[in-house]
Amino acid sequence: MGDEAGKKERKFSTSNSFPASTVQGYLIDLTHMIQSTSSNRVCQLILRHIVGSKLRILNDILQANPFIRGISEGLKYEHFQGTLKAYTREVLVASIMWSTFWCEVIPKLVENFDSGNKEALKFYVLDMSYETYCKELDKFNMEIETLLGNTLVGNLKNEAMKYIYTVE
Numbered sequence: 001m002g003d004e005a006g007k008k009e010r011k012f013s014t015s016n017s018f019p020a021s022t023v024q025g026y027l028i029d030l031t032h033m034i035q036s037t038s039s040n041r042v043c044q045l046i047l048r049h050i051v052g053s054k055l056r057i058l059n060d061i062l063q064a065n066p067f068i069r070g071i072s073e074g075l076k077y078e079h080f081q082g083t084l085k086a087y088t089r090e091v092l093v094a095s096i097m098w099s100t101f102w103c104e105v106i107p108k109l110v111e112n113f114d115s116g117n118k119e120a121l122k123f124y125v126l127d128m129s130y131e132t133y134c135k136e137l138d139k140f141n142m143e144i145e146t147l148l149g150n151t152l153v154g155n156l157k158n159e160a161m162k163y164i165y166t167v168e
Helices: 043-049 051-062 066-072 088-115 128-147 150-163
Strands: 008-010 026-028
Touching: 043 088, 051 066, 051 088, 051 150, 066 088, 066 128, 088 128, 088 150, 128 150
Parallel strands: 008 026
Antiparallel strands: none
């Protein structure tokens, strides 16, 4: 796997100067993905409270999951709409884990460790506001729920929450 060493790490800046297409061919690093200002502590909260092995799994999802990767390259849910049934169960489950991390674990981190900071969730992910990003992920979740069932998806979200976010 010598070609893996040749891949470049894609770093995001606080400006919105990177067009979505520049992501292609780069290894995206989850810890550099949040475009935050110095007053936003979400990155520090993630690094301080999410175990490295779990960050690596999330980074693997970012690398390999076609939906998550597509969003990172500027695609929207509408590009995939109606095609999710063609993907493996593993892809669908990984999408749920990713969504749970962003839309449930991150607010929990802020609530538990930075509750006094009203601006903590005002940051950008892939040139989208955090709120818009979660709404985009929710569109995928709704179609996945149709395919796998509400109960299973609810259980997957609970398991993902327990797995990713364990307070020690």
